[in-house]
Amino acid sequence: MDYEKLGLKMGLEVHQQLDTNQKLFSPCKCQLTDKKPELKITRKLRPTQSELGKIDRAAFEESRRKLQFIYESYDYDTCLVEADEEPPHPLNLEALDVSLVISTLLNMQVVDEFHTMRKQVIDGSNTGGFQRTGLVATDGYVDTPHGIVAIENLCLEEDAARRIGEKKGRAIFRLDRLGIPLVEITTDPSIKKPEQVKDVAYQLGQILRSTRVKRGLGTIRQDLNISISEGARVEIKGVQDLDLMPTMVENEVKRQINLLEIKDELEKRNAQVHDEIYDVSEIFQKSESKIIERALSQKGVIMAVKLGGFIGLIGREIQPGRRLGTELAGYAKKMGVSGIFHTDELPSYGISQEEVEAVLKFMDASEGDAFILVADQEEKARNALIEVQRRAKTALRGVPEETRKALDDGNTEYLRPLPTASRMYVETDIPTTRIPREYLEEIKSNLPELPDAKKKRIMETYNLTDDIATSLVKQDKAGDFEKIMEEVKDINPVVPASNLAYTFKELRREGCDIGKVDVDVLIEIYSYVADDTIPAQSTPTIIRDACTGLTPAESIKKHGLKKLGEEEVEGIIDDLIGSNETLITERGMAAIGSLMGMAMKKLKGKADGKLVNRLIKEKLIKLVDDR
Amino acid sequence: MTYKGICKEFLESCGLSIGDRVSIIKKDIKYKGMILNRAEATDDKHLVLKLDNGYNIGVDITDAQVELLETGEKPKIELPPLDVERDPGKMDISIISTGGTVASIIDYKTGAVHPAFTADDLLRANPELVEQANIQGKAVLNILSENMTPDYWVKTARSIAQEINQGADGVVLAHGTDTMHYTSAALSFIMDTPIPVIVTGAQRSSDRPSSDAFLNLTSSVTAAKSDIAEVLVCMHATMDDTYTHLHLGTKVRKMHTSRRDTFRSVNTEPLARILDGELEILDETFSYNQRSEGEVELQDSLEEKVAFIKSYPGIGADAINYYIDRGFKGMVIEGTGLGHCPEELLPTLARARDEEIPVVMSSQCLYGRINMNVYSTGRKLLEAGVIPAQDMLPETAYVKLVWVLGQTQNLDEVTGMMQTNLKGEIRNISSQKYFLI
DSSP: OOHHHHTOEEEEEEEEEBOOSSOSSSSSOSOOOOSOOSEEEEEEOOOOOBTTSOOOHHHHHHHHTTOEEEEEEOSSSSOTTTTTSSOOOSOOHHHHHHHHHHHHHTTOEEOSEEOOEEEEOOSSSSTTSEEEEEEEEEEEEEEETTEEEEEEEEEEEEOOOEEEEEETTEEEEETTSTTOEEEEEEEOTTBOSHHHHHHHHHHHHHHHHTSSBOOSTTSEEEEEEEEOTTSOOEEEEEEOOGGGHHHHHHHHHHHHHHHHHHHHHHHHHTOEEEEEEEEOGGGGTTOOOHHHHHHHHTTOEEEEEEEETOTTTTTOEEETTEEHHHHHHHHHHTTTOOOOEEGGGOSBTTBOHHHHHHHHHHTTOOTTOEEEEEEEOHHHHHHHHHHHHHHHHHHHHSOOOEEEEEOTTSOEEEEEEOOOSOOEEEOTTSOOEEOOHHHHHHHHTTOOOOHHHHHHHHHHHHTOOHHHHHHHHHTTOHHHHHHHHHHSOSOOTHHHHHIIIIIHHHHHHHTOOGGGOOHHHHHHHHHHHHTTSSOGGGHHHHHHHHTTTOOHHHHHHHHTOSOOOHHHHHHHHHHHHHTTHHHHHHHGGGGHHHHHHHHHHHHTTOSOHHHHHHHHHHHHHHHHHHO | OOOOHHHHHHHHHHTOOTTOEEEEEOSSOEEEEEEEOOSOOSOSSEEEEEETTSOEEEEEOTTOEEEEEEOOOOOOOOOOOOOOOOOTTSOEEEEEEOSSOSSEEEETTTTEEEEOOSHHHHHHHOTHHHHHOEEEEEEOOOOOGGGOOHHHHHHHHHHHHHHHHTTOSEEEEEOOSTTHHHHHHHHHHHBOOSSOEEEEOOSSOTTSTTOSHHHHHHHHHHHHTSSBOSEEEEEESSSSSSEEEEEETTSEEEOOSSOTTOEEESSSOOSEEEETTEEEEOOTTOOOOBOOOSOOOBOOOOOOOEEEEEOOTTOOTHHHHHHHHTTOOEEEEEEBTTTBOOGGGHHHHHHHHHTTOOEEEEETTOSSOOOTTSSHHHHHHHHTTOEEOTTOOHHHHHHHHHHHHHHOOOHHHHHHHHTSOSSSOOOSOOOTTOSOO
8 A cells, every 4th residue: 555645644652551659540450359358339420510511532433332331449459549438648759750761862842841631531440530741851762773763741640540441331340450540642744654663662561661551461551543535534442563563554455445435425326314214113023133032021122224226335444354334333333233124234133035025115215215123122222223323424425433352363343532632621639740950951861771772781791792782671671681691790791681682582482480490599590500500501501490389499400400520421422432433443533523422412511512622632632643 | 900019010011911911021031912810929020921822831030021911801700690580390499509619610711710609600510400499599699608797507498488478399508518517517507408508519619610519509500499398508428410308407517627518417417318309318317307388587686606615635724714704605625535525624614604604515526426324524524514415516516606695504404405406416326326427
């Protein structure tokens, strides 16, 4: 695809949890828990009205779902602040500090005074109905191989509650994650190549990891803003896999192009979305469709809307394996229905051709008209079809602005409308925090080493190859490496470096529990190498054993890894020479290679190669001379 | 304008005012946004700017230059009238506000929160109310409830009486929560209401989506439509947004600084529960007054010079003498345990009796009944003429004394009235159920 011609523009939004002792506005620990909740709290949220009676679009839709929320809370892991039963405590200055370090590393301008805002979010993920957030810095940049990318904003905010599931239409959230400090970093929408998005994400990740941030699954989340000239801005939430980013971009661009083509086709056909919602339950009284049968037996209804001139287009693929119908279904599902039927896929799912024709006749359809069918309780079905109509109407105009969710296969699905800008107001419970310029100077003079600088430094200091050093930094092992080098004198740096850079990766692939091997165990292992107790090449074996809980001493004993004394080695070589007399007679000094190979095989690394080589050489010379 | 010092001078010298869109240029950065008011008065160097992305920041203006982009318009909060027609099939409920906000409207442009007082505002924020009743709205005061005074109780009572006498079927009083239980007790004594008078409020302000105001308000309207002609407090019963409790105005107290379910009935059970618009009586032992026709008369003369004193280890006689010397007409002591205070205070309390100043003894235990016969100090206090408050809450005893002294200052009559149950404030039986509920 010619992205440049299409006018592709992308921006990245990275959310990274900080590794602080307490939450942003509560004294609770920043840790998730798998314990059974000690209390469940049932709540409802209502969008607050704005001055003009205008309610935020995204917020309004959530409220239409009339969802109640259940919050799982704990006696000590969470407290009344998370439950929205106590006002927030003052801003966690430790978190502000980390955010200032990150801002400085991103060459940003820090605000003079930090104000906490309330960003209205009424999907239940925040007990208060808003997320607390504040702007820390603006106007920075990050350097990538494809050029400089501007960083617009860095905000310090609360993480949301963790969605655990849904029960009887009520979303269940756990309060453990709510309030963990995170930074939100937003680039400007100037990225034009999919590979560069990946670069920026990678670069940001590297910078973040050099500061006090949380590690591991779910502690960093990336959102992608993407648009093409004729299309619309779409925000893709939760892009986990950096390698998937180019695919995701490609699929989204495809989707927008296809939606634009559909729009043109609809225009040509003079297509129309009719406002009427038909109750067609009568037609389906004897239906063989299981879904329809179930809905009717539960006092539900079958409702339909007419999409004039849409025939054939609802089934048109717009992303690999996803159709316009999938988009319509995405909107309907937000109203709590499990799905929709559309004309392009019927007759099927137990719905007969007669029934299809009856519905078309019922709604007085003409040639080329399509319908969407929903089977559920009346209110839900009606709301779902209103949403379908709304989405179908935007199909006539092109690509709607949306927030979409990243799927594992590189596709995306509809999540909610893009939030409108007007949902921010000041958090009156938190005093403002002045950030003195002298303090920023202090932060500037104590910045952590960035990955690139670190790589260069360890390469030079320890005489490592680029590949090993890059690996160490990338895998965040440079710290462990340097600690080992500090603690263990007389070790060849390449030994721990290659173990950390490669051995661990291999062991993890094999399924070993490398979490059990901490730096102290490694120091013990390398001490044995340093004092010549074991050969360097036996370290992977000991590390593998350590994954199962074996101590280095136990492992050495188990595999007999201890180096042999010179006398023992000599004895073995004597035996070898004795049993290979023919070879020596035939080849003379040239037998050294074969003998060396046999000796090393026999010694299984328990002796230094140099020593073995020396001994064989000495003995051979003597033997040949004797002869 | 709330700016002062450097900021004020800066704005004045640049001819700028709040609401103006400006561009502020500093050494390394340029901000564009709208000038907002500053809530905190402690700082005079930082201008509050609302950026285009919605965020507020404080900009140190000591080294800044400013450029006016657009003069701000004064925010207009003129909303079209709602024109809700009165439905003769529905009851007429008046919602009276004393301040704080049961409903509010946010101006996202500036981030300002406007309290909603009028019926229209209330209905705009809570459209469901239209289905419940014909709503009338009125603001009688605009104060924080910690600033409440006995004078304001009277003002509020008169305003409620006016609604009743003009035909309201029920009254909901929106009140700050801090002193809500004082007001509910005061209204209980001041009026024999023929219709429900429901006092309610919010622990989470109504400008946030999680506010408890909505459930409290709609439940209060349900209660106001019931046949319980009493002054009641209606607030969240639990931390859930599922149901509220109705508490008798004289036997309720704020028991938590911040939780939604802060209001608890003390030495009795909650009178009723309101769940999904249905009222269910919980305390069958209390025979409340039934709704009746007719006007209400107020007995609203109060004696404001009543002291409310907590006893504590080390309290000296001075603490009591101070009030006697200043001509206070009565005092309520929040004593320890069964109703005690240090023996050292006895001569001073005897002095109060000699000067015809009633002294009422309540307990800081809150739960349980005063009994001054068990220990010698108690008996000596009784001898000194101290009046036991029985199982009344200290706050209720205080409010009651303010009211009783407004009716009579005869010590014997005061003693008699203080020990007689007038508005459900005294129960004869201490049930084993009445603790920590």
